Each structure stands twice: as structure tokens, then as C-alpha cells.
Amino acid sequence: MLLIKILFPHVVLVTVLVGYLCLGAWILMLLETSTELMARSRKLIHLSNVMTNFTSDSWRILNDAQLGIHLVDRSEWDTVFREYMVTVAETVDDRRPIRKELRKPDDIDNMHNKWTFPTALLYVLTVLTTCGYGEVSVDTDFGKIFAVAFALIGIPLMFITAADIGKFLSETLLRFVSNWNKISHKMKQILFRKRYTRRKSLQSTSGHSDVIDIFGVEGSDGKLWFPIGAYVSCICLYCSMGSAMFINWERSWSFLHAFHFGFNLIVTVGLGDIVVVDYIFLSLIVAFVIVGLSVVTMCIDLASTHLKAYFTRFHYFGRAKKFLGMSDELKEIVVLLRAMRRKKGGKVTWNDVRAFLDSELRDRPFEPHELLMKLRFIDETSSGMSTIRHNSFQSDFFRDTEYLRRITALRPEQPAYL
Structure with missing residues (x-):
């Protein structure tokens, strides 16, 4: 259901x-x-x-x-x-x-x-x-x-229909790849547990390994070209399947001619002047075009991440990446999320952030807020401005330049206390 x-x-x-x-x-x-x-x-x-x-x-x-x-x-x-x-x-x-x-x-x-x-x-x-x-x-x-x-x-x-089908195909492919990676990771853990644990321990104690690129560029050079080549191969494979189908109806066509015809269909170049009489062949052409546009949309959707990574490298070549339009506090939050993502080894959700904040608030020493609100600094006078010492976890935490160093120095088995 x-x-x-x-x-x-x-x-x-x-x-x-x-x-x-x-x-x-x-x-x-x-x-x-x-x-x-x-x-x-x-x-x-x-x-x-x-x-x-x-x-x-x-x-x-x-x-x-x-x-x-x-x-x-x-x-x-x-x-x-x-x-x-x-x-x-x-x-x-x-x-x-x-x-x-x-x-x-x-x-x-x-x-x-x-x-x-x-x-x-x-x-x-x-x-x-x-x-x-x-x-x-x-x-x-x-x-x-x-x-x-x-x-x-x-x-x-x-194009909404093609994008919807393409998104479904891309999500299915990503889910398949994710499950395959999980299975491969578990198999590696079973076969090479000791060496894997030693390597993870070295990575967790290395300062450079905990610096995260929020754009996802670092560490991806060895993976980028294969997916882009896979997307091109996917389109060529789909056109080859279509050409094998077309030559069954158009006996005078060669495989190359049928491949070119199918490629022109899905990249919206044109149909030429073909005349279709068989309704089955007509239905196959319509289905081939709709599914083909979805396949192209899927490939563009998946490849855009890798192309964006290359564009980011090219755009910021020779200079540090900038957080445009961000305040200092927001930059600190982004850096914190990068560190949390690196420590977790995957995507950080709101539940992870809430759990971290709860842990931080819970493990901080007790401070009597009502008493602190009544205390004044020694240089204050009764007639001067009323400067009150507020205790703010956010301001203390995000202004502390040592928190990232303490996060990155933690081992996986240690608690995430700051």
C-alpha cells in the first residue's frame, strides 16, 4: 500500500x-x-x-x-x-x-x-x-x-516529468551506491580490522586530516573522473540499446545511423524526416524519448556535484576559499559543522547538533544565573551604566578559538566533551 x-x-x-x-x-x-x-x-x-x-x-x-x-x-x-x-x-x-x-x-x-x-x-x-x-x-x-x-x-x-523520473533514477542509483559502499566498508572492516583501526587512529590524531572542505573538493580527485566518465557511458549505453531496437524496424539502417538517430532524439537535436507507420515502433520512439530525457537529466543532476567541485577549484585557484556574505559568528558555526561532519564521518543532521548542544550544556559547570545577574564589575558605580555579566553559551562557545583544536584532537573512542 x-x-x-x-x-x-x-x-x-x-x-x-x-x-x-x-x-x-x-x-x-x-x-x-x-x-x-x-x-x-x-x-x-x-x-x-x-x-x-x-x-x-x-x-x-x-x-x-x-x-x-x-x-x-x-x-x-x-x-x-x-x-x-x-x-x-x-x-x-x-x-x-x-x-x-x-x-x-x-x-x-x-x-x-x-x-x-x-x-x-x-x-x-x-x-x-x-x-x-x-x-x-x-x-x-x-x-x-x-x-x-x-x-x-x-x-x-x-521537462517536469523528465526531471521527476530523472530524480527518481538518480536517487535509486545513489541509494544503490551507498548500500554498496556500506557493504564494502563492512567487508573491509571484517577482513582488515586491525590495519583499518590503526589507520583510523592515525587519521584522528593528524591535524591535517581533520581540516574539512565544506565544498567537498579535498580528497575527491581520485573519484571525480570516474563518475563523469560513467555518466557519458550511461548515455552511450542507452543510445546503443535504442539503436539495437531501431534497426529491427528500419532494416536499411546501420548501427551507427540508428545510434546517431537515438542520440539526436534524447539531446533534442531533431527527428529528421522519418516516417513511422508501425504503431509499436511509434510507441517505442515516444517511450525512448521520455526515458532518454530522464536519463540525461539524471546524469546532469549527478554530475553537477563533481562539476561544481571542479568549478570551485578553478574559481579559487591560487587563493583561499571565501565565505561570501557571512558574519564572523556564522563562519565559526560553519567551521564547527565541518569539524562535526569530519568527526562523524558523514552528513551532520539537526539531531546531531542538538545532541552536541545538550551534551555541552549538560557537562558545563553549574553557574548561578540569578546571582550573576546581580553582580557588577568592580569598576562600576551606582550612577554609571548598568553593565551586567550575561552568561551565553553561544557567545562563549563560538568565540573560543580553541574548540576546533580540541575537537580535531579527539580520538573516535573519546567522548565529545569540549
């Missing part, structure tokens, strides 16, 4: 996105079909007239030559028929059944419609992913208005 509750909003989000795509494809089919078929009919009528004129002129030239009325030389022959061939080449669309349509060029029902549901769905998909599709384009005014409105709503929906 808990799993269903967790998955329900994500499933609803994906369902809404798919439904939105299908609705947009259906509306564009209604808006664009009649205009596209009328334009197709006019083109075929023009092509039919060109072919009729071509036949008539050929017959006339042949008869004139046979009867000796007019002899045509080679240059005149080339000029006349080259013009016809160029006109036909500009008119013909080799993606349509030209021979069948020319039988009844004025019959719209006999025309081949480009605005089928697969092409319309691919078009709206490319609108939401901000890439191009060369097979169809919107020609009517209402279609253009609808496409703009559809994109204004659909583009945020598409």
Missing part, C-alpha cells in the same frame, strides 16, 4: 503527459488534414497538366519531324524537355504513391495524407522536446496558434 502511495503521483504525471501528447496529435490531425490534402490535390493537378503538356509537345515535335515541317536540333530538344523534367522533379514527392494519386488528382479521398496519427504524435513530441521534425509542418493559422499554446503548456510538463 505504501509503495502504491509513493508511485501513484509519478504514474499520474506520466499518464497526463502521454494523454496530453495524444490529445495534441488528434487536434492537429483535425486542424491540418483538410488543408494538407487540398494543397496535395493542387500539386497533383499541376503535375498532371505538366505531364499532359509534355506528351502533347513530344507528339507534335515527332510528327513535325516525320512530315518535314520542322526539324528540331539537339540544343532545342534539350531545352524543351529539360524544362519539363525540372518541373516534374520540383513537383513530385517521392514519399507518396504518385502513380495511384495521379489516376484521380482532383479526388481528395484518393490523396495520401501526411497528417496521420503517428506523424502528428511525433510532431507534438518534437514540439515539447524543442527539437525539429522535417516530415510535417503546421500551415493553417489555427494550427500555428494551437501549436504555440500547446508548447507553452506542454514544454514545462515534459
Whole structure:
């Protein structure tokens, strides 16, 4: 039941996105079909007239030559028929059944419609992913208005869905890596407990090992390049899986061509002018694009931490890192949290901070606050300003420059008393 509750909003989000795509494809089919078929009919009528004129002129030239009325030389022959061939080449669309349509060029029902549901769905998909599709384009005014409105709503929906799925994938991957690291750490502790304990003891007594970088740059050089390479490999692996799927439907495609097509899809370069007839293939392309955008989002989300670390190194190259806009007290708090994180060996939570403060307050010597409030300094007079000695744990603690040294000098088995 808990799993269903967790998955329900994500499933609803994906369902809404798919439904939105299908609705947009259906509306564009209604808006664009009649205009596209009328334009197709006019083109075929023009092509039919060109072919009729071509036949008539050929017959006339042949008869004139046979009867000796007019002899045509080679240059005149080339000029006349080259013009016809160029006109036909500009008119013909080799993606349509030209021979069948020319039988009844004025019959719209006999025309081949480009605005089928697969092409319309691919078009709206490319609108939401901000890439191009060369097979169809919107020609009517209402279609253009609808496409703009559809994109204004659909583009945020598409990227929210991709970001949601990508975040889920990144959290799953991080959880897997975290569990794997825990298992590996426990195995190392079991196999090399003595050496591991000795090494930890040396690290805890070393002054340099307890200096923490809040940006997470120190100590990460050996790990940075592998994750970034892994993200690139993840995208390439996903495109390879897609190319293996594509070549099952497009037999004329090579693996490289299919890989390039899949890569262009998920990085929103474009669909080209592919024509999809099989609805299964259409569904696979839509799923490939949505999941692919999620994979790219996941990789960017995970790699951003490492890229930020490199950017921080580059930005502060040759100079100390600065805490911009922080007061001295806040800087001291940040340093304290860094020390606590280093001592704990992981992320510091509010529970850790509260436990530390409770321990500090509990172990401090008793001070009678009411009595101290009534005491004055020796140089104070009854008529002078009333300077009262306030006991503040925060001010005493965070102004004490020795607390960090005492924290970093502690061994893991010692209590965290200051």
C-alpha cells in the first residue's frame, strides 16, 4: 500500500503527459488534414497538366519531324524537355504513391495524407522536446496558434516529468551506491580490522586530516573522473540499446545511423524526416524519448556535484576559499559543522547538533544565573551604566578559538566533551 502511495503521483504525471501528447496529435490531425490534402490535390493537378503538356509537345515535335515541317536540333530538344523534367522533379514527392494519386488528382479521398496519427504524435513530441521534425509542418493559422499554446503548456510538463523520473533514477542509483559502499566498508572492516583501526587512529590524531572542505573538493580527485566518465557511458549505453531496437524496424539502417538517430532524439537535436507507420515502433520512439530525457537529466543532476567541485577549484585557484556574505559568528558555526561532519564521518543532521548542544550544556559547570545577574564589575558605580555579566553559551562557545583544536584532537573512542 505504501509503495502504491509513493508511485501513484509519478504514474499520474506520466499518464497526463502521454494523454496530453495524444490529445495534441488528434487536434492537429483535425486542424491540418483538410488543408494538407487540398494543397496535395493542387500539386497533383499541376503535375498532371505538366505531364499532359509534355506528351502533347513530344507528339507534335515527332510528327513535325516525320512530315518535314520542322526539324528540331539537339540544343532545342534539350531545352524543351529539360524544362519539363525540372518541373516534374520540383513537383513530385517521392514519399507518396504518385502513380495511384495521379489516376484521380482532383479526388481528395484518393490523396495520401501526411497528417496521420503517428506523424502528428511525433510532431507534438518534437514540439515539447524543442527539437525539429522535417516530415510535417503546421500551415493553417489555427494550427500555428494551437501549436504555440500547446508548447507553452506542454514544454514545462515534459521537462517536469523528465526531471521527476530523472530524480527518481538518480536517487535509486545513489541509494544503490551507498548500500554498496556500506557493504564494502563492512567487508573491509571484517577482513582488515586491525590495519583499518590503526589507520583510523592515525587519521584522528593528524591535524591535517581533520581540516574539512565544506565544498567537498579535498580528497575527491581520485573519484571525480570516474563518475563523469560513467555518466557519458550511461548515455552511450542507452543510445546503443535504442539503436539495437531501431534497426529491427528500419532494416536499411546501420548501427551507427540508428545510434546517431537515438542520440539526436534524447539531446533534442531533431527527428529528421522519418516516417513511422508501425504503431509499436511509434510507441517505442515516444517511450525512448521520455526515458532518454530522464536519463540525461539524471546524469546532469549527478554530475553537477563533481562539476561544481571542479568549478570551485578553478574559481579559487591560487587563493583561499571565501565565505561570501557571512558574519564572523556564522563562519565559526560553519567551521564547527565541518569539524562535526569530519568527526562523524558523514552528513551532520539537526539531531546531531542538538545532541552536541545538550551534551555541552549538560557537562558545563553549574553557574548561578540569578546571582550573576546581580553582580557588577568592580569598576562600576551606582550612577554609571548598568553593565551586567550575561552568561551565553553561544557567545562563549563560538568565540573560543580553541574548540576546533580540541575537537580535531579527539580520538573516535573519546567522548565529545569540549
